[in-house]
Amino acid sequence: MENRKIRVALAGNPNVGKTTLFNTITGSRQHVGNWPGVTVEKKTGVRTYRGYEIEITDLPGTYSLTAYSMDEIVARDYIIEEKPDIVIQIVDASNLERNLYLTTQLMELETEMIIALNMCDLALERGDKLYINKMQEILAAPVVQTVASKGIGINELLDRVIEQKHDEKYHGREIGYGDLIESKVLEIEKVLLTDPELIKKYPMRWMSIRLLEGDSNVRAKIEKSAAAEAINELLASIDQEEYEAEIADKRYVAINAIFPQICTRCNVRLTKSDMIDRVLTNKYLGIPIFLALMWGAFELTFAFATPFTDMIERAFVWLAVNVSSGLEPEWLASLLGDGIIGGVGAVLTFVPNIFILFFLLSLLEGSGYLARAAFIMDRLMYKIGMHGKSFIPLLMGFGCNVPAIMATRSIEDEKDRLITLLVVPFVSCGARLPIYILLAGAFFGRQAGTVVFFMYILGIVIAVISAKLLRTTIVKGRPAPFIMEMPPYRVPTLRASVVHMWDNGAMYIKKAGTVILLGVVIIWSLASFPWGIEYGSEESYVGMLGHLFAPLLEPLGFDWRMTVALVFGLVAKEIVVASMGVLYGVGDNPEALTASLVADPSVTALSALSLMVFSLLYMPCVATLGVIKKETGSWKWTAFALAYGVAVAWMMAFLVYQGGRLLGY
Amino acid sequence: MTEITLDTLKPGDLARITKVRVKGPARRKLFDMGMVAGSEVELVRKAPLGDPIEFQIKGYHLSIRKEEASQIFVQMIE
Numbered sequence: 001m002e003n004r005k006i007r008v009a010l011a012g013n014p015n016v017g018k019t020t021l022f023n024t025i026t027g028s029r030q031h032v033g034n035w036p037g038v039t040v041e042k043k044t045g046v047r048t049y050r051g052y053e054i055e056i057t058d059l060p061g062t063y064s065l066t067a068y069s070m071d072e073i074v075a076r077d078y079i080i081e082e083k084p085d086i087v088i089q090i091v092d093a094s095n096l097e098r099n100l101y102l103t104t105q106l107m108e109l110e111t112e113m114i115i116a117l118n119m120c121d122l123a124l125e126r127g128d129k130l131y132i133n134k135m136q137e138i139l140a141a142p143v144v145q146t147v148a149s150k151g152i153g154i155n156e157l158l159d160r161v162i163e164q165k166h167d168e169k170y171h172g173r174e175i176g177y178g179d180l181i182e183s184k185v186l187e188i189e190k191v192l193l194t195d196p197e198l199i200k201k202y203p204m205r206w207m208s209i210r211l212l213e214g215d216s217n218v219r220a221k222i223e224k225s226a227a228a229e230a231i232n233e234l235l236a237s238i239d240q241e242e243y244e245a246e247i248a249d250k251r252y253v254a255i256n257a258i259f260p261q262i263c264t265r266c267n268v269r270l271t272k273s274d275m276i277d278r279v280l281t282n283k284y285l286g287i288p289i290f291l292a293l294m295w296g297a298f299e300l301t302f303a304f305a306t307p308f309t310d311m312i313e314r315a316f317v318w319l320a321v322n323v324s325s326g327l328e329p330e331w332l333a334s335l336l337g338d339g340i341i342g343g344v345g346a347v348l349t350f351v352p353n354i355f356i357l358f359f360l361l362s363l364l365e366g367s368g369y370l371a372r373a374a375f376i377m378d379r380l381m382y383k384i385g386m387h388g389k390s391f392i393p394l395l396m397g398f399g400c401n402v403p404a405i406m407a408t409r410s411i412e413d414e415k416d417r418l419i420t421l422l423v424v425p426f427v428s429c430g431a432r433l434p435i436y437i438l439l440a441g442a443f444f445g446r447q448a449g450t451v452v453f454f455m456y457i458l459g460i461v462i463a464v465i466s467a468k469l470l471r472t473t474i475v476k477g478r479p480a481p482f483i484m485e486m487p488p489y490r491v492p493t494l495r496a497s498v499v500h501m502w503d504n505g506a507m508y509i510k511k512a513g514t515v516i517l518l519g520v521v522i523i524w525s526l527a528s529f530p531w532g533i534e535y536g537s538e539e540s541y542v543g544m545l546g547h548l549f550a551p552l553l554e555p556l557g558f559d560w561r562m563t564v565a566l567v568f569g570l571v572a573k574e575i576v577v578a579s580m581g582v583l584y585g586v587g588d589n590p591e592a593l594t595a596s597l598v599a600d601p602s603v604t605a606l607s608a609l610s611l612m613v614f615s616l617l618y619m620p621c622v623a624t625l626g627v628i629k630k631e632t633g634s635w636k637w638t639a640f641a642l643a644y645g646v647a648v649a650w651m652m653a654f655l656v657y658q659g660g661r662l663l664g665y
Numbered sequence: 666m667t668e669i670t671l672d673t674l675k676p677g678d679l680a681r682i683t684k685v686r687v688k689g690p691a692r693r694k695l696f697d698m699g700m701v702a703g704s705e706v707e708l709v710r711k712a713p714l715g716d717p718i719e720f721q722i723k724g725y726h727l728s729i730r731k732e733e734a735s736q737i738f739v740q741m742i743e
């Protein structure tokens with residue numbers, strides 16, 4: 001029977017629309033953004049088309065087949081080792097010249113290739129003239145014009161995929177490098193051909209060229225081969241740095257010959273973007289505008305959310321009163337009222353804030369401003385031992401630390417990446433927001449906004465100091481060079497922003513219904529037993545637990561209830577708020593949690609502040625620790641992140657509380 | 666014609682690359698990004714704090730630090 005399965009890889013430069021195309025074809029909703037390095041993992045989806053099962057893999061972007069960073073390694077290894085049936089190279093039509101550089105390298109892999117000429121709308125709008133037939137002829141591959149963001153050209157692209165599948169003949173075309181290089185390539189190839197194992201696995205010409213260029217990854221591939229010794233000898237006798245430059249040069253010579261034939265009037269300036277940048281990255285305005293944007297995003301997160309949070313809060317109080325009052329038996333009423341409604345409700349109250357936060361972050365991502373933020377901040381980041389690109393994960397961390405740590409994959413240098421990854425957890429994520437709002441709202445009245453803003457600043461300051469500290473002690477060295485493409489500004493698509501907001505907000509809600517619900521039930525049980533004690537009193541199990549840890553946290557001003565909240569907050573920071581909801585049982589209290597907090601004599605404004613500082617810093621949540629382990633591949637660094645966080649948090653909270661006491665608060 | 670380095674250009678200046686003297690992994694990365702001998706570059710702007718610098722090359726915008734730019738030699742184009 002005929003094989004009706006086709007494996008297709010989407011390759012291309014960063015930020016050319018690969019994920020947008022992937023989403024359109026497969027109906028997925030992977031993360032899209034206007035800066036290079038959004039996708040850092042391969043993602044696979046399936047599309048059935050004309051009876052064929054097309055398995056499509058979206059890859060991280062890469063400028064060449066030489067991989068520098070983790071995400072590029074993922075892309076390159078997939079293309080080279082997993083050998084998809086067809087590689088679709090997504091080419092940015094409005095940035096043809098540089099995109100063709102990767103094309104010249106992909107051609108050497110001898111895999112069937114289709115070129116999707118994406119962003120045609122932009123190219124045509126500014127008056128480029130593209131000669132598609134000529135392009136197909138020169139590159140010896142089908143070329144399809146697409147506008148991924150509007151779904152144009154998708155069916156034609158899929159038609160080509162199926163045609164290619166039936167075409168037995170291979171259509172490759174490659175570029176020549178001139179006599180000098182070609183003779184060396186031939187020499188290497190001859191040696192490689194002595195190993196039949198290699199011939200089966202890789203195209204020989206490609207391998208020879210890469211070896212001549214000094215590609216360390218390809219060198220590792222032949223390490224175990226019988227030909228290794230002869231190759232090493234051969235390579236030792238030549239000046240690879242010269243060849244490296246020569247080969248890159250020859251590729252661009254080839255492109256310079258191709259380019260004018262397939263595109264005319266193509267080098268128009270990006271005028272609109274330029275105008276915007278004249279203001280946003282202006283010598284005097286750049287930094288003030290940056291700060292104003294951050295402040296504005298912060299303000300909006302609260303301003304827009306307040307009416308909604310008020311409404312939700314009232315609904316939960318109403319629920320608590322009405323559900324639990326009439327209910328029998330009494331323990332069930334308590335579980336529902338004190339536990340679930342009090343605890344989960346306390347967390348769900350902040351859903352609107354989380355939604356708005358993610359919406360605003362995705363506007364920043366979609367517009368192209370993130371790349372500018374990295375550009376503006378690189379100088380400062382360099383001073384503290386970080387990289388301009390580190391700035392992007394740090395900003396994303398305000399939403400959730402987990403994807404932020406994943407985003408460090410696009411940082412080329414291992415040390416730069418490690419430092420960034422270790423300090424991201426100090427950036428205050430959305431899950432910590434409820435803690436501040438609750439406590440600041442209860443104790444700081446009209447100053448609440450300032451106090452919350454201060455928490456955000458504190459997180460950043462601690463991240464910065466930690467980076468500097470790490471750089472001067474255990475992760476010595478200087479930040480790697482900054483080489484970054486600045487994409488043109490785009491109007492963020494409403495769809496992408498809404499999807500981003502919805503998916504992340506839904507995760508928060510889901511967490512409230514699973515992990516946090518479970519935590520709440522456990523805390524409630526511990527607060528209700530042993531039999532006969534008063535609910536949530538010091539004689540309960542939870543009271544005992546609190547007293548067990550209390551000596552450690554007493555110097556920070558925490559009573560046993562706060563201690564319990566922090567212990568359970570190790571799992572997810574929202575639990576700090578949820579467990580207060582449980583322990584202060586809003587069930588039989590017609591007033592909200594805030595009122596019970598204020599009424600408790602053992603919680604003062606000072607200890608509330610200390611608690612906020614501690615919760616901000618004390619340790620990455622379980623999910624964040626998990627991704628730190630995954631990304632560093634080391635338990636040692638994971639343990640370090642944990643221990644360091646707790647130590648810093650303890651010291652800072654100690655300073656705040658004892659300092660405040662000295663000052664007479 | 667005198668050779669100067671890329672970091673000494675002023676905004677709006679157009680030049681042609683003659684030699685890339687950067688070492689290490691950044692060298693090939695710059696090649697991949699189009700910073701090869703023969704390419705035309707224009708200095709677009711410097712970051713507010715003076716570093717990095719944004720260039721236009723091969724029809725797109727690329728920013729690199731002064732340090733690397735000072736190891737790239739160019740000739741001015743009128």
Ligand SMILES: Nc1nc2c(ncn2[C@@H]2O[C@H](COP(=O)(O)OP(=O)(O)OP(=O)(O)O)[C@@H](O)[C@H]2O)c(=O)[nH]1
Pocket residue numbers: 013014015016017018019020021031032033034035036037038039040059060061062118119120121122146147148149150366490493
């Ligand atoms: N005008 C226009 N914009 C597009 C088109 N396709 C994608 N975009 C936009 O281009 C930007 C980048 O899209 P992505 O799909 O994230 O690009 P990518 O290639 O996956 O990027 P990386 O994952 O970083 O490698 C987004 O802002 C998209 O909205 C298109 O055909 N026309």
Ligand SMILES: [Mg+2]
Pocket residue numbers: 018019020031032038039059060061
């Ligand atoms: Mg992507």
